[in-house]
Amino acid sequence: MTTMTSEHSSAPATGIRRWLYTTNHKDIGSMYLIFSLVMLLIGGSMALLIRSELFQPGLQLMQPEFFNQMTTLHGIIMVFGAIMPAFVGMANWLIPMMVGAPDMALPRINNWSFWLLPFAFGMVLSTLFMEGGAPNFGWTFYAPLSTTYAPPSVTFFIFSVHIMGISSVMGAVNVIATIMNMRAPGMNYMKMPMFVWTWLITAFLLLAVMPVLAGVVTMMLMDIHFATSFFDAAGGGDPVMFQHIFWFFGHPEVYIMILPAFGIVSHIIPTFARKPLFGYHSMVIATSSIAFLSFIVWAHHMFTVGMPLVGELFFMYSTMLIAVPTGVKVFNWVATMFRGSMTFETPMLFSIAFVVLFTIGGLSGLMLAIAPADFQYHDTYFVVAHFHYVLVPGALFSIIAGVYFWIPKWTGVMYNESMGKFHFWLSFIGVNLTFFPMHFIGLAGMPRRIPDYALQFADFNMVASIGAFLFGLSQLIFVYNIIQCIRQRGCPASPQVWEGAEGLEWTVDSPAPYHTFQTPPNLDNLRSPTGHN
């Protein structure tokens, strides 16, 4: 198909140079996805270390200092190393193909924003071997824990956050430039696939808040090394200020990690229900409203710092308001499935689990949003249960679903379906076994971020640890399945792959040729996401 020789080299370079110098969106997408898989396994091993220590009360395996380093690195690596790059990788692979563009708008910046990441995370991981140990102040790095009382390695942590931030901002610029300028003729905004829509909004969130994160770590850097007092009360600063600035970044950040997931699920459910997505327009509006609301709710993470009543009420109500657009989305997914002719291949199983379990996570979020109740839940395992429910069976399940859904397109080979199903059921049971008991121990008062706990929490912690190992080890099936696809072991996939699949990416061969849509595709025969022509 792609035997045309133009002035651009059309075939990939060979060896390591292909990966170092590549400006091809598919190569860069693959590198992002593999990078995030590696980070998932590293961050996951840290989670398993944490869970092994918590298997029984008392200190068995590690000292509290090392435990704190593990919780910090687990959080940082999973948020910035696993979930976010996985979504950027999918954006690279899919957005140009979905909008009918030949590549991303800024291919060299694309290459650079990927290659910054291994260095950033190399730096973070190297702190483990430094004197004083790795950062130990939690992934939220509240000052003064992260300034006055931080280990010396905090400076490396700050610079790596800077690098991650630059990488994310460049990725976001690229996504916006691609979507705004490179859509095929005839693809107007209300005909864009949902994944493209959710990523467009996510990219704007990234542009708005990653620089604020860079600002807050710069202030930390200045407090530590240049004798300023942004967060030091001794010099007239305010530690609570740190929390305000951090969560001004942090709350939109949690939507950065979930909006692309909404997009992926909005592709998979219609495919396997063999019906167009219910309520496409309301999906777009709901996504935009969630993005807007995410900027005015940050202080619900800090109800207990001593806010005035008016503040607590404002942040409580604005937070609860987010449940409305989110509810619209869940309703639409369920309505898409309603009376559809559904089949339950692995991507669909993960997507249905996403809808159910993400809703559970959303409901515990509503409980946490109630300011007076939050005083009881704050900093307990209930919070841990809540955000793991929205991030693991939420964001991560959607990524896994997306990989199973599109890997035939990426590699040209069907994954092993029975292994996929086995992976699903083990993951589903493992996730619930791990995180559901955390609701109970949290409500009973077990604080988070502790290596040892009171005896009455022992049973549920043991259950959670067993679940964590079940979940963690079952991911090896996933890794094996992916490797088999990359090694071309399996049945070749047809261009459309799935019976109900619709969209431009399914009109090209499987595997997708190295260059696609060098001439813009004709959209006349393509059904728009609303189901009309």
Added chain:
Amino acid sequence: MKAEQQAQRKSPESRLLIKLVLFPCLMFGFGFLLIPLYDVFCDITGLNGKFDLSPSIIDTQSSIQSDTLLSSQQGVASHKVILQFTSASDQQDVWKFQPAASQLEVMTGQQYKTHFTLHNPTNAVMEFTSIPSISPGLAAEYLIKTECFCFQKQILQAGEKVEMPVVFQLRNDIPKDYKKLTLAYRIYATPYRSTANVR
């Protein structure tokens, strides 16, 4: 001609790109701007238990008069409030810092004087900054301090012990719900003198 066309064709994309690059730069600045914004916000609303660190220049006599005037208008008379004094410290503090009285019964609209003692047991000169805080925070606006050691830095010679006065009054219009207030001070040795060798 062709280049001109190309430039024309390119310009909307490059304009978008410029916007996309400028926006994060502005947001980076906005992160820093949040700090003065919060300060202004807390000043206006009186949140955070912070109050003006400059002395209130009120002539005592006239202020009392105006307060009585105010109270007669609103039917609020002078009433009794308990004011507690605390000094927060942590284990690393080498100095001793204590209030002379742990609490006072205060009539609103009248001026009182109390003091805190500060002792520098080391054999070096030390410079101190004190940060006051009132709880409940919303009551901060009703406490008027005419003299306070927190208005300026205190420099103590080696082994020196000082009594540092606070002169204050509570406004008459303080809501009666506030029966007990706490005035807390946290004292810090200014970084470049004493903590220079710690860092």
